[in-house]
Amino acid sequence: MENKVKIARTQVNLTQQQLADKVGVTRQTISLIEKGKYNPTLKLCLDICYAVNKTLDEVFWLERENDDK
C-alpha cells in the first residue's frame, strides 16, 4: 500500500513524531504507514492530509491494479 506520506511530510518540515502528535497517533503508526506496511483508516488519512495541507487524492490515491474484475 504505497503512498506519498513521507514526501508530503518532509515538504512541510515535520518529523514522524511531530506528524504523529498533530494527528494523534504514535510515531510507530506513521512509520509503518510510510513504509507501506499499514492500511490506515480513512479518518487517519484525512487527519494526515490536513496536517500536510494536501488532499486524499494527492497523498493516497492509487490507480487500480489491472486485475480485469
Place this chain on the structure above:
Amino acid sequence: MENKVKIARTQVNLTQQQLADKVGVTRQTISLIEKGKYNPTLKLCLDICYAVNKTLDEVFWLERENDDK
C-alpha cells in the same frame, strides 16, 4: 464520518450487495459505511472508488473541522 458512497453507488446502479461483492466485503460493512457508522480502511475506500468510478476526493473528502489545532 459522512461520505458520498450511497450517492456514488446509486449513480452506477449497484445495490449494497452488488457493491459489497465487487469490493469483497459484506453488505453490512457497506451499509454501516454509508450510514457513517464506520471508519473504513484506505484499501476499502480505494476499492469502493474503483467500483463506482470516482476518486477518493470525490467520495470521501471532508473539509477539516474547525478545531483551531
Place this chain on the structure above:
DNA sequence: GCATAATGCAATATATATGTTACATTTGAA
C-alpha cells in the same frame, strides 16, 4: 570522533474494522 535527534523495528496488548448469522423494516413492482 561524540552526542543527540530521527528513524526502523520487534513483542505484546488493546481497540476497532469487518465477518457471520439472523431477523425486522422499507420499498417497489405485479
Place this chain on the structure above:
DNA sequence: TTCAAATGTAACATATATATTGCATTATGC
C-alpha cells in the same frame, strides 16, 4: 394489497489497525 428485493440493525466472533515499550540503527551538528 401481496411478495420479493433492498436495506437497517443487533449479537457475537475474528482479523487487524493502533498503542506501548524498548532497543538498534542512521543521520547530522558540535
